[in-house]
Amino acid sequence: MAAGAPALAPDMATFRGNLQHTGVYEGSGAPKLSSIKWKFHTDGKIYSSPAVAQGKVFFGSTDGSVYAVDDESGKLSWRFKTEGRITSSPAIAGGLVYFESYDGNFYAVDAANGTLKWKFATGGERRFAAKHIHGIDPPEEMMPDPFDFYLSSPAVWDGKVYFGSGDGNIYGLDAATGSLVWKFKTGDVVHASPAIANGILFIGSWDTYFYALDARTGKERWRFKTGEDPKIHNQIGIQSSAAVAEGIVYFGCRDSNLYALDATTGAKRWAYDNKGSWVIGSPAVEGGRIYFATSDSGLFHIVDAKSGADVASMSFKWPMFSSPSIAANHAYIGSHEGKLFAIDLGTRQVSGVFQTDASVQNGPALTTKDGGPKYEAAMPSNFYDDIVAGVQKMFSVGAILSSPVIVNDTVYFGSADGYLYAVR
Numbered sequence: 001m002a003a004g005a006p007a008l009a010p011d012m013a014t015f016r017g018n019l020q021h022t023g024v025y026e027g028s029g030a031p032k033l034s035s036i037k038w039k040f041h042t043d044g045k046i047y048s049s050p051a052v053a054q055g056k057v058f059f060g061s062t063d064g065s066v067y068a069v070d071d072e073s074g075k076l077s078w079r080f081k082t083e084g085r086i087t088s089s090p091a092i093a094g095g096l097v098y099f100e101s102y103d104g105n106f107y108a109v110d111a112a113n114g115t116l117k118w119k120f121a122t123g124g125e126r127r128f129a130a131k132h133i134h135g136i137d138p139p140e141e142m143m144p145d146p147f148d149f150y151l152s153s154p155a156v157w158d159g160k161v162y163f164g165s166g167d168g169n170i171y172g173l174d175a176a177t178g179s180l181v182w183k184f185k186t187g188d189v190v191h192a193s194p195a196i197a198n199g200i201l202f203i204g205s206w207d208t209y210f211y212a213l214d215a216r217t218g219k220e221r222w223r224f225k226t227g228e229d230p231k232i233h234n235q236i237g238i239q240s241s242a243a244v245a246e247g248i249v250y251f252g253c254r255d256s257n258l259y260a261l262d263a264t265t266g267a268k269r270w271a272y273d274n275k276g277s278w279v280i281g282s283p284a285v286e287g288g289r290i291y292f293a294t295s296d297s298g299l300f301h302i303v304d305a306k307s308g309a310d311v312a313s314m315s316f317k318w319p320m321f322s323s324p325s326i327a328a329n330h331a332y333i334g335s336h337e338g339k340l341f342a343i344d345l346g347t348r349q350v351s352g353v354f355q356t357d358a359s360v361q362n363g364p365a366l367t368t369k370d371g372g373p374k375y376e377a378a379m380p381s382n383f384y385d386d387i388v389a390g391v392q393k394m395f396s397v398g399a400i401l402s403s404p405v406i407v408n409d410t411v412y413f414g415s416a417d418g419y420l421y422a423v424r
Helices: 357-362 384-397
Strands: 036-041 051-053 056-060 065-070 076-081 091-093 096-100 105-110 116-121 129-131 142-144 155-157 160-164 169-174 180-185 195-197 200-204 209-214 220-225 243-245 248-252 257-262 268-273 284-286 289-293 299-304 310-315 325-327 330-334 339-344 349-355 405-407 410-414 419-423
Touching: 051 091, 051 405, 056 419, 065 096, 091 155, 096 160, 105 160, 155 195, 169 200, 195 243, 200 248, 209 248, 243 284, 257 289, 284 325, 325 405, 339 410, 357 384
Parallel strands: none
Antiparallel strands: 036 419, 051 056, 056 065, 065 076, 091 096, 096 105, 105 116, 129 142, 155 160, 160 169, 169 180, 195 200, 200 209, 209 220, 243 248, 248 257, 257 268, 284 289, 289 299, 299 310, 325 330, 330 339, 339 349, 405 410, 410 419
């Protein structure tokens, strides 16, 4: 835990379980994923990762609402409606729930009853956009990135709440009042989530730079330049949120690398080349090893934290934007296939699989004979409109972009089928 950071309850009330975003939870977990404790349905997709605190599970939906449901029964406690979809993950501190909406506002609501305490207007949300993105036609048209799903998830520390925005800024607000303390301008959209360690805030931007800022003042300590795309198909920028451990900061990039930087200086320790496949999810860090997944290649990697050397890899065939979570020597991670996997880290075998309702119903028609995604069934051409519609059709299998949260013997996560699941 960073010096000066408030202790978090064991039910973990912030994205990735702690301010350093290591993705490690103290619960026993559910290695077999054998039964549903409950499920709760919203009117949209759930890309948001849940936060669990004060006997409630808090999460956002693309229907524009943040929900609080009872963690034992799954019954609705309250719902707070905004004017835009919510794909950020809430943080709970001091009796307040903090989150960002696509309506361009950052909110603080009462955790007990969902009443608004304050809201802060940013310069407005937008997705990353570029010409001929990912080689999609027409080449000269500016296109919002169809894979820019998440908003920045807030971190609360030292009386302030921090987050990034589509307006290109990183913000530090007074956590009690919502008044601006500082803002830092980057060169493009910031949808990664800030990690904090030893008073330093770590976050990446779509401008291809990774930043270390003084969390109290917003002043830059250092920045690190990630890769460019020589094909000009915009395989650039940082969606992955960083994890910090033992003086090193780890994050993924759309240049296909997972980076390890010195947290004090920003010097590169190592980079793991994923051979063209993005790293969108956040890495988990435990016991001297890094756990992360790739997008197109659908690989789950285990590498040595100090050297970046391969320890093991497992193929899941479908893309994974969900971040792995660790509990009791098991990793839990969701897939675009609509499946949540439990992986025994001792044997490096899958110990349990949970399949969403939509995956059971719609998966076969969108799966190839060898078990991979059948993109041609969803995307008839390379024209932008067909790609956007095709992504949503592929998500009809109940894709899991939410990162699992483990509390005691229960795993909580959301799905594109609109359900928040609690699985044992």
